[in-house]
Amino acid sequence: MKYYSTNKKAPLASLKKAVMKGLAADKGLYMPDTIDLLNDFVVGDMKDMDLREVANVAAQALFGDDVDRETLARIIDDTLDFDIPVVPVHDNIYALELFHGPTLAFKDVGARFMARLLNYFIEAEGVKSVNVLVATSGDTGSAVANGFLGVDGIRVIVLYPKGKVSAIQECQFATLGQNVTALEVDGTFDDCQALVKAAFTDDELAVRLKLTSANSINVARFLPQSFYYFYAYAQLDKIGRADEFVISVPSGNFGNLCAGLVAYWMGLPIRRFIAANNRNDVFLDYLKTGKYSPRKSIATIANAMDVGDPSNYARIIDLFGIYPHPYSAIKKRIRGYAYSDDKIADTMRNLYDSHGYIADPHGACAYQALLDDKLSDNETGLFLETAHPAKFKSTVDSILNIDVAVPDKLRAFMNRPKLSIPTESDYESFRRLLIQILN
């Protein structure tokens, strides 16, 4: 399968090239040129399969032309060695708990898959080594650093804003060592992202250091997220609840929702998607007006969704590009809701007090959006719970007045010495440091 750029001014790329480069030469995002339709019988049979079997069927359709069957199966086995359960919450509402991986957030799925796929390209195809740059406001850094930790041939550089990530998050990427280097930038998350962008557009540096991105712009990180949409459907199908299926996705850069849309185009019968946002609601504005106006992000308690210019917007537009009126087609398939911090906190209390479910602030947005969407009796709502509540412990504890238990695998990161390198936020200092570290 070939990958085209959403800016349509770069040549088609192989999977290997799309993964190794991250962003196309015209700064567009890579997208699969064709999306294979799975037939109804294949999707229907998934109810008798486990998570890895379902993922293998979807992976064959997406990556089967480029990676042999055994390798794909091995990559999936290594990636999905944890469960992704569908949990009944109340009435016709279910949660898809995506937080049982090593860093307790859904980004583990994409990050682990991408690390193993890159490693395959390095080992099987004689690629020398690759350097992965990633800017993080918290969750991406931990998933990527742990996904790539100890993987041969790959160095990871995580940039994070000094003093602006939680202590637990910092422990998850700044204490690892080995092939992971954390840079503590004296600036904001936007500064970190600007540095990474500047490095990718610095052609001399990007080529010399073989830089790629592990943000959801990379197809190897975003596409594997479609696997669990199939699995969620299969679980509900098994109990006869999948016929009128509505999925609510807490969204920031919209990589997760985009992967759901890919699953839909592959033939997964999803009635509609809901994009749930915090106060960073540019996409909701787009749904209301048809105009996309990116702006600066605002800090909220659901901070992994504090994104003012979602990078996967271009992919969503392209996915609906076959329609004569893409905007009305998008509005038919995707609805949107946005919530203030106070509303998110109210929702978390309601979920806990009335239904005994502890949600993190991101999952709570998606749950509230299902309520506000007023499901009909024959519809089943599923919200994606993207992080374990202990990842946002101080927020969750103070809102619910409880002491959320910290799982052992999260505790294991704490009490280890911080190994990050401090750096200024100007590009020249960063560039010098990068060359020094990677040469």
Ligand SMILES: *Cc1c(COP(=O)(O)O)cnc(C)c1O
């Ligand atoms: C990254 C993240 C999101 C947003 O996902 P996107 O794919 O960027 O839309 C939501 N919740 C949590 C907990 C996250 O870490």
